Amino acid sequence: MPEGPEIRRAAQAVHRGIAGQPVRMTLAHPALAPMERALRGASVESVSARSKAMLTRFSTGDVLYSHNQLYGEWVVDRPDEPLRTRAIRLVLETSAQRAVLYSATDFAWLRHGKEAVHPYIAKLGPEVLDDATTARDIAVRLAQFPRRRIADALLDQQVLAGLGNYLRSEIAFVAKLNPWRRLGELGDAERHRLAKAVHDITHRSFRTDGVCVPMALYRAQRQQGASFEAARFFVFDRAQLPCRDCGAIIERATLGGRKLFVCIACQGVFPLPDELRH
Helix, strand or coil: CCCHHHHHHHHHHHHHHHCCCECEEEECCCCCHHHCCCCCCCEEEEEEEECCEEEEEECCCEEEEEECCCCCEEEEECCCCCCCCCCEEEEEECCCCEEEEECCCEEEEEECCCHHHCHHHHCCCCECCCCCCCHHHHHHHHHCCCCCEHHHHCCCCCCCECCCHHHHHHHHHHCCCCCCCEHHHCCHHHHHHHHHHHHHHHHHHHHCCCCCCCHHHHHHHHHCCCCHHHHCCCCCCCCCCECCCCCCEEEEEEECCEEEEEEHHHHCCCCCCHHHCC
C-alpha cells in the first residue's frame, strides 16, 4: 500500500498536471458517476494529501476524497498515451495532461471546508509531512500513547498520519530502538531520537522518491549494480542480508499481520520476541 510520501508526491503530480485549467472528466466508478452533471464545466482548483488519502477540490466547491488502498494508483501522462489495462475509476484531462485513477474503490464526495468530518480524516493524528509538524511535536504526540508498542504506534494513523509499513522498520532502525518496546518505557532522549527519525526518514523518503538511506550510500549501492529496491532501505525487505551499520544479519518478523525488519544487534532486540524465534 502506498504510504504518506508516495500519496503526497502523487497529489503534487496531479495538481501540477491539471489544476487551474479547463478539464474534461470521466467518472467511471458508480460511487462517482452521480456527480458528473454537477461537475460539468468545472475545473480542479487543488489536489492535496491527508495521510494516505487524496482530496481533489473542484471549482464548484465539491471535494473528492479518494483512498488508493492496496491497489489504487494515480498516473499522470499525456492524453494521447494508451490507457493501462486496469480498472479506470476517474479520468481528468486537459489539453496537455491527463490524470487517471486506476483500481481504487474508496471514495466520498465532500464540500470544501467540511473535509474534516469524513470518518477517516476526522481520526487522523498530526501529519508528519506537514511543514508545521516538527520533531518536537512528534515527540509530544508519542508521549501521549505510553502503552503502545513502537511498531504498533508507527502504523496507527490516529497516532501519526502518513506513516506505513516500510517507514516503521526504517524509523525504528535509524532510532536504534527495539520496536517491541512500549512508548512509555522510553526515556526522554530515546523518545526524541525516535521522533527525529520519524520526521527525518519520512521527509527524506518524500524528497527522494522513496529512498530512506543517505543519498551518498544509495548512489554507491547503485553504482555497484544494486537495484532501486535493493539500495533504498536500511532494513526493510533485507532479511538475511548484513546490516549496513554493523554487519549482523537482518531478521524478519510478522507483527500485526505486517512485515517488520530489524537488526537485533543495532536495535537491542533482547530477549528475542516470539515473532523472531525460529
